[in-house]
Amino acid sequence: MSAYLSIEGIARRFRTPKGTNTVFEDLWFAMDKGEFACVIGHSGCGKTTVLNILSGLEEPDGGVVIMDGQAIDGPSLDRAVIFQSHALLPWKSVLGNVAYAVASRHKDWSREKVRAHAERFIEVVGLKGAEHKRPAELSGGMKQRVGIARALSIEPKMLLMDEPFSALDALTRGTLQDEVRRICVETGQTVFMITHDVDEAIYLADRIVLMTNGPQASIAEIVENPLPRDRRRLDLHKQPDFYALRNHLIDFLVERSRVLRDSPPAGYDRRRPPVVRPTLATEPVGALSPRRTAGG
Amino acid sequence: MGLPLRLRAALVSVLLLVVFLLAWQAGTAGFRGGGAGLPAGMDPEYAKLMGITASSSTSAMPSPGDVGKQLWALLSDPFYDKGPNDKGLGIQLAFSLGRVLLGYGGAVLVAIPLGFVIGMSPLMSRALDPFIQVLKPISPLAWMPLALYTIKDSAVSAVFVIFICSVWPMLLNTAFGVASVRREWLNVARTLEVGPLKRAFTIILPAAAPTILTGMRISIGIAWLVIVAAEMLVGGTGIGYFVWNEWNNLSITNVIIAILVIGVMGMILDQILAYVARLVTFPE
Numbered sequence: 001m002s003a004y005l006s007i008e009g010i011a012r013r014f015r016t017p018k019g020t021n022t023v024f025e026d027l028w029f030a031m032d033k034g035e036f037a038c039v040i041g042h043s044g045c046g047k048t049t050v051l052n053i054l055s056g057l058e059e060p061d062g063g064v065v066i067m068d069g070q071a072i073d074g075p076s077l078d079r080a081v082i083f084q085s086h087a088l089l090p091w092k093s094v095l096g097n098v099a100y101a102v103a104s105r106h107k108d109w110s111r112e113k114v115r116a117h118a119e120r121f122i123e124v125v126g127l128k129g130a131e132h133k134r135p136a137e138l139s140g141g142m143k144q145r146v147g148i149a150r151a152l153s154i155e156p157k158m159l160l161m162d163e164p165f166s167a168l169d170a171l172t173r174g175t176l177q178d179e180v181r182r183i184c185v186e187t188g189q190t191v192f193m194i195t196h197d198v199d200e201a202i203y204l205a206d207r208i209v210l211m212t213n214g215p216q217a218s219i220a221e222i223v224e225n226p227l228p229r230d231r232r233r234l235d236l237h238k239q240p241d242f243y244a245l246r247n248h249l250i251d252f253l254v255e256r257s258r259v260l261r262d263s264p265p266a267g268y269d270r271r272r273p274p275v276v277r278p279t280l281a282t283e284p285v286g287a288l289s290p291r292r293t294a295g296g
Numbered sequence: 297m298g299l300p301l302r303l304r305a306a307l308v309s310v311l312l313l314v315v316f317l318l319a320w321q322a323g324t325a326g327f328r329g330g331g332a333g334l335p336a337g338m339d340p341e342y343a344k345l346m347g348i349t350a351s352s353s354t355s356a357m358p359s360p361g362d363v364g365k366q367l368w369a370l371l372s373d374p375f376y377d378k379g380p381n382d383k384g385l386g387i388q389l390a391f392s393l394g395r396v397l398l399g400y401g402g403a404v405l406v407a408i409p410l411g412f413v414i415g416m417s418p419l420m421s422r423a424l425d426p427f428i429q430v431l432k433p434i435s436p437l438a439w440m441p442l443a444l445y446t447i448k449d450s451a452v453s454a455v456f457v458i459f460i461c462s463v464w465p466m467l468l469n470t471a472f473g474v475a476s477v478r479r480e481w482l483n484v485a486r487t488l489e490v491g492p493l494k495r496a497f498t499i500i501l502p503a504a505a506p507t508i509l510t511g512m513r514i515s516i517g518i519a520w521l522v523i524v525a526a527e528m529l530v531g532g533t534g535i536g537y538f539v540w541n542e543w544n545n546l547s548i549t550n551v552i553i554a555i556l557v558i559g560v561m562g563m564i565l566d567q568i569l570a571y572v573a574r575l576v577t578f579p580e
Contacts, residue, residue, distance in 0.1 A: 057483055075486040087480035091502045091578040100498070104488040136579035154488070 002069070003030035004190060005054075005158065009271075010063035012049050023049060024217040025062065028271045029209060034188040038201040040249065041211030042257055047194045048162055054192060055081045055160050068157055077105050080151035082161040086143045088135040088150075095131040098122055098150050105154040121153040122146075124183065141172035148180065152189075159184070161193040165200065177203055178233055185229075198249045202242065203233050210252050212261035218270060220260040223248065224277040241279045248278040317360045324359040358549040366549045367556070381541060383533070385557060391533040393561070395451070395526075396519050399458025403515065407463045408508065411470025412496065415504070421471065428467065436461035436522045440529055450530040454523070461522045462515035469511025473504030502576070509573035516569055520562045535561075 011025035023046040031037055039047050052058040054065060056075035065072040067079070088097050098118040106114065122131055125145040135143055144164060151159055164180075165173040181204055184191055195201050201208050208223040226241040236242055268274070299307075358366075374386025414421045436457045443453035477500050485495045527536025535558055542550035 055487055057486060075483075075489060077487075077489050079487070081483070081487050083480055083483070085480055087478075087484050089481060089484070089499070089502070090580050091505075091576075101488055104490055134579065 004033040004035075004068060005031040005192070006066045007050070007054075008064050008066065010050070010053055010060035010065060012046055012053075012058075013061045022216050023214050024211075026270045027063070027219060028273075029219060029222075031190060031192065033190055036184060036189075036191045036193070036204055036206045037209060038193050038195050038205035038207075039209045039211060040195060040198065040201055040253065041217065042213050042253065045211045045214040045217040045257075047211060051081075051160050051162050051192065051194055054158075055079055057081075077154050078157040080154055080156035080159055082144075082147050082151045082159065082164045084163045084166060086135075086140075086147040088143055088146055090135050093132050093134055094122060094127060094138070094146050094149075095119065097135070097146055098153050101150045102153050118149075118153055121149040124152065125149040125179065139172075140168050141176060144168060144176060145179075148176075148183075152183065152187075157190065159189055159191045159193075161191065163194050163196060166196060173197075173200075174233060180204065181233075198246060198253070199236070201249065202227065202245055203231065203236055208249065210249070210257070213258050216261060218261065218264075219273045220252065220257065221274045221276055224275060226277050226279045244278040244280050248276070320360050324357050356546055356548045358552070363549055363552050367553050370550075370553060380532070383538075385535075385538070385553070388533060388535045388538045389557065389561060392523050392527060392535040395455050395534065396458055396516075396523050396565075399455045400462045400516060400519050402455075402459045403462040403466060403519075404512070406459075407466035407511075407515075408470050411467045411508070412474050412500070414467070414471035415474025416496075416500075421475070428464070432464045432468075436518075437525055437529065440526065450532065454526045454530045454534075457526045458519045458523060462519045465514040465518065466508070466511040469514070470504065470508045473507030473511075474500055476507075477503040502578075505576035506573065506578070509569065509576055513566060513569040513573060516565050517562065520558075520565055524558060 007027060007029040009026045009028060011027070012023040013025070014021040014023065023044075027050065029037075039050065041047050049058060053060045054067075054072065056072050056079065072079075089100065092100060095115070095118055098121060099114050102114045102118045103109065106117075109117070119128075119131065122128060125148050127142060127145050127149065130138065130142065135146065138146070144167075147164070165176055168176065177200060183189065184204075191204075193204065202225065206225055208225065210220045210223060211217050212220045223245070226245060227236070227239050231239060265274075370385045374384045374389075376382075376384040377387060414424055439457055439460050440453060443456045444450060447453050447456060481499050481503055482495070485499045490498065523534065524536035524539065527534035528540045531537050531540070535554060539551055539554045539558075542548075542554065
């Protein structure tokens with residue numbers, strides 16, 4: 001079966017006077033339609049570069065990315081990006097920002113049709129009534145909502161998010177996570193998201209991609225989320241498998257992200273990184289973890 | 297004091313004006329009697345011979361009242377035309393404004409597109425930089441002989457001088473504004489597959505507009521400074537020529553009035569561009 005999105009051996013290298021500096025190379029990963037994947041890794045492992053390559057804003061120094069049967073060649077309206085810094089156009093109103101995207105997608109639409117379509121997505125993210133405000137008049141959370149509305153309004157095949165909630169306060173972040181999850185589950189949106197926040201990944205992702213430290217980063221393993229699909233953010237910590245998963249991820253960030261780069265386990269295949277599913281019943285994966293019991 | 301700041305500032309302004317006018321009045325009043333008396337013991341015939349009585353029975357320096365009266369006379373009939381050396385203040389001002397707008401308009405048409413090119417292309421930016429660095433510090437009036445020789449028309453030469461002096465601030469500001477458009481805004485346009493021309497007009501132009509307008513505002517200020525000097529050289533018409541002509545007539549009153557009018561007109565031009573700048577400025 002061919003995947004909806006297939007990252008096939010992409011690499012990123014920098015040429016420095018001292019020689020070639022490889023951020024990552026020979027990276028393989030595939031996603032199905034409607035899947036929500038999160039990437040976790042330390043700064044410098046090339047997460048953002050991977051996302052930029054997926055969006056088409058950057059070109060890989062090797063390998064290809066195939067999306068829905070076509071190699072990615074430059075930016076496209078098929079893949080919408082939600083930027084960390086929201087990247088709204090400050091001289092346009094909320095409606096203007098969303099309508100700009102809609103009009104770019106549907107060049108033949110009338111002004112009224114574009115407006116109606118944009119208003120529908122502004123309502124989806126809960127900003128009805130703020131259409132005519134400028135970004136400067138909005139709070140950080142509201143700005144990011146506009147960014148989400150703009151990305152959703154072009155109805156992309158795939159949503160790419162680069163730490164979209166990292167600049168927000170905890171309360172706002174929580175409500176926005178709820179809304180993003182609701183919208184993505186309802187619409188079956190395929191999402192690729194970068195995060196630093198382990199709990200955010202646990203709540204949102206179906207699969208979590210763990211990247212080792214850079215340079216020479218690779219995908220250490222792919223973690224399947226054992227939590228039920230109808231999970232809710234507020235009682236996430238009461239799910240039986242929550243701590244097993246969380247400990248596994250924290251363990252990785254604290255220690256294994258470094259160790260696994262320097263000494264990959266025997267039989268490690270870049271094309272097929274190990275897939276793990278930490279649950280209450282399983283022992284923590286990886287011989288390096290000293291703990292006997294998982295979770296709590 | 298319960299008065300708002302604006303009102304208090306206006307009161308201080310009026311007070312300063314009154315003090316200035318009174319000082320002016322006192323200064324000119326003192327002058328008047330000054331030269332009337334003869335130095336003690338001097339033969340009146342000898343004094344006459346030396347020109348002491350002839351020179352300064354009255355000073356040419358007018359009092360504020362004289363200037364006010366003359367100003368009223370000139371403003372009440374600004375558009376009379378009694379030959380080449382006697383035209384109304386409005387006509388002279390219109391000539392100057394016309395030259396400034398022609399030269400400045402030409403500079404806008406050249407500087408903004410060229411600034412776009414320089415701002416968007418690092419190659420052109422580096423290639424043109426040495427020329428700009430050399431041409432920019434040249435006093436605009438230094439171009440005048442060259443312009444007169446090549447163009448062979450004094451009126452067009454004055455317009456050219458205005459053009460050359462207004463082009464640099466606009467060019468540099470446009471290039472800077474265009475080059476420093478935020479990368480993320482350009483990325484937004486790229487992910488939305490916006491074409492290069494549409495990107496220039498819908499992202500780069502609005503993003504750089506405040507910086508461009510700052511350049512335009514600097515340019516109009518310089519153009520208005522330079523037009524007076526240019527018209528003094530070129531002669532014929534315009535407010536600069538009026539100043540020089542009245543100096544030759546030794547009408548200090550008219551010179552003072554011209555200075556006042558030049559200042560007010562410069563302020564109006566600056567305020568118009570400040571208003572446009574406010575329209576295109578966006579809060580971040």
